[in-house]
Amino acid sequence: DTQMTQAPSTLSASVGxxxxxxxxxxxxxxxxxxxxxxxxxxxPKLLIYEASTLENGVPSRFSGSGSGTEFTLTISxxxxxxxxxxxxxxxxxxxAAFGQGTKVEVK
Amino acid sequence: EVQLVQSGAEVKKPGESLxxxxxxxxxxxxxxxxxxxxxxxxxGLEWMGRIDPSDSFSDYxxxxxxxxxxxxxxxxxxxxxxxxxxxxxxxxxxxxARAYSSRYPFDSWGQGTLVTVSS
Numbered sequence: 225d226t227q228m229t230q231a232p233s234t235l236s237a238s239v240g241x242x243x244x245x246x247x248x249x250x251x252x253x254x255x256x257x258x259x260x261x262x263x264x265x266x267x268p269k270l271l272i273y274e275a276s277t278l279e280n281g282v283p284s285r286f287s288g289s290g291s292g293t294e295f296t297l298t299i300s301x302x303x304x305x306x307x308x309x310x311x312x313x314x315x316x317x318x319x320a321a322f323g324q325g326t327k328v329e330v331k
Numbered sequence: 332e333v334q335l336v337q338s339g340a341e342v343k344k345p346g347e348s349l350x351x352x353x354x355x356x357x358x359x360x361x362x363x364x365x366x367x368x369x370x371x372x373x374x375g376l377e378w379m380g381r382i383d384p385s386d387s388f389s390d391y392x393x394x395x396x397x398x399x400x401x402x403x404x405x406x407x408x409x410x411x412x413x414x415x416x417x418x419x420x421x422x423x424x425x426x427x428a429r430a431y432s433s434r435y436p437f438d439s440w441g442q443g444t445l446v447t448v449s450s
Binding site for chain 1: 392434435437443
């Protein structure tokens with residue numbers, strides 16, 4: 225099974241900061257990677273799929289890159305609404321898997 | 332509008348059985364797989380397994396195989412997650428989510444069902 229490792233687990237940042245979250249797969253998954261945002265008490269929300277494609281309605285300050293085993297989620301200028309947890313997920317195989325998550329908190 | 336609406340919170344005792352549901356609307360139920368995802372209190376997301384409602388084929392994460400059963404009812408557009416014997420460690424929020432097939436992300440999620448197992 226493909227394991228996903230995210231870093232960091234917690235990130236302290238301020239409004240306006242550039243934020244980068246990384247995700248590593250234990251084996252190549254091509255570009256079959258998604259990023260989700262989750263706020264407390266809410267279901268996850270799809271942000272990016274196929275490693276770099278923005279879901280409809282997601283602000284352009286979010287971007288994704290990478291392929292194979294190394295991926296990044298970048299928030300170009302952190303906004304107040306972006307303080308949340310973020311998860312990567314591989315869907316290369318019929319067995320999906322999530323990273324452990326990254327909590328973006330107020331510095 | 333695509334919606335996945337889950338059943339309400341449950342409080343159960345260890346050893347009891349439970350089935351929770353996820354009712355789909357706004358799309359053709361049989362054209363999207365439904366997965367179940369666990370989130371323990373304060374923890375991350377864990378993929379449990381999925382079902383293809385068109386033929387009811389299901390597969391599970393090794394971590395959950397044998398402990399839960401996923402099923403789907405085409406006539407009502409509803410997917411289910413079932414336990415025959417709950418454990419305290421099953422206390423969590425459970426989400427259903429849909430994906431078009433194996434190489435598609437989860438583009439719509441249910442609101443979550445809180446299951447509390449306590450003696």
